[in-house]
Amino acid sequence: MRRRAGRPPRNSQAKRMPGRVYIVDDDASVGTSLARLMRSAGFEPEAFASGEEYLKAADGHGGPACLILDVRMEGLSGLELQKHLVKSRMTCPIIFLTGHGDVPMSVQAMKEGAFDFFTKPVDDKELLESVSSALETHERILSGTDCPFRDRLGALTAREFEVMRCVLGGALNKQIAAHLGIAEKTVKVHRGRVMHKLGVESVAELVRQSIEAGVEPSEV
Amino acid sequence: MRRRAGRPPRNSQAKRMPGRVYIVDDDASVGTSLARLMRSAGFEPEAFASGEEYLKAADGHGGPACLILDVRMEGLSGLELQKHLVKSRMTCPIIFLTGHGDVPMSVQAMKEGAFDFFTKPVDDKELLESVSSALETHERILSGTDCPFRDRLGALTAREFEVMRCVLGGALNKQIAAHLGIAEKTVKVHRGRVMHKLGVESVAELVRQSIEAGVEPSEV
């Protein structure tokens, strides 16, 4: 039961979100100038002077965001902060920006899943492009691959959804019927509507799309 | 048609494979010394003098493998070769080793999914560790974290496999039959055997497992 309670946010992303950019750099002048750059490009910057400060103030935020981290900092280093965030399942992309970068350092950061890695001096345009791309990526992560299938799921009635989950579980119509305490005939009706509403033509396709959309199958 | 032509390595991984290490470097002396190093560590090296040569001779191999690529080479560069391999859905990890590496280059390689990136001179121990780790990773990829489904795939005949891919694509038996130029009856036979050999009871299950095992569906 539940899921799609009330209103599946039908038209999310009505307008393009600007996107939050967290900046963590212990050099205040760098922080402010980066913030200025980001603001001028239409993003919402927020600067922190250390990893600890960021962690304390981190609000989770709702929409798409990304981090710009310095590697060398007093206290928590950028790489340490990254490890910490990765462990706590942070999904938002991290872009490194450092004055003293070398290949092994960049490789390590990338292995940990960094989105990008720049050395100063950095080309503003390149950095902005990377930030923009990072925000897009995060948006996609947040909204689960924006597939039209997901929206169509919202068109299903509760009963249809239940039947669909049983189908995803590989159940026969008669099993679904028994499971739901209804006639096999009715299951067929629901099932047909599910296929039609979701715009799929085969169970194989249904399963694929559902996996992508994160729909859990139902045991029968 | 293609893909695992001929022989699906029937009894892969009977005994612990040491792991194949493909070396692509246009400096012959580097290639042979790397090969020697790998052999001494118990791996099975195979050296190529260019990306083109590697592509021509690539045999697919059965077991776990990895690549050691130079970045700068005559003809196809390491990064280009990597892109090409990624596009063709190569799963085996790529380790870069280059004399003239810089941060942007390493970042690009890592973004494309490189397993590691070293600059010469490289510490033998580090390189060997990376290779060993890459082989382990590849083995895990190949065997899809011990799912029995993957092993069972090896029990399918070429024809059965083709039919299965069509089923994964959501095709009807008659469409599969037309596609393969055989009778619908025969498709049913193959299909039945596929389900039986793979130990699944529904198309839904088949699709799920196949996705996990990385089997590509076939358009019909």
Next chain:
DNA sequence: CCCCCGCTAGGACCAAGGTCCCATATCAAT
């Protein structure tokens, strides 16, 4: 109060999937 929507379901059919048994043909290995 009535209508629409969702849930239910029967009848009638037809297409598709699946399984037995059996049979032929090819190819490679013994």
Next chain:
DNA sequence: ATTGATATGGGACCTTGGTCCTAGCGGGGG
């Protein structure tokens, strides 16, 4: 030459899936 694995299908038969059309029932909103 014989055997085994593979691919191919015919016949028969049953189960499932899917779609028409029709229709009763209950709830919420105009």
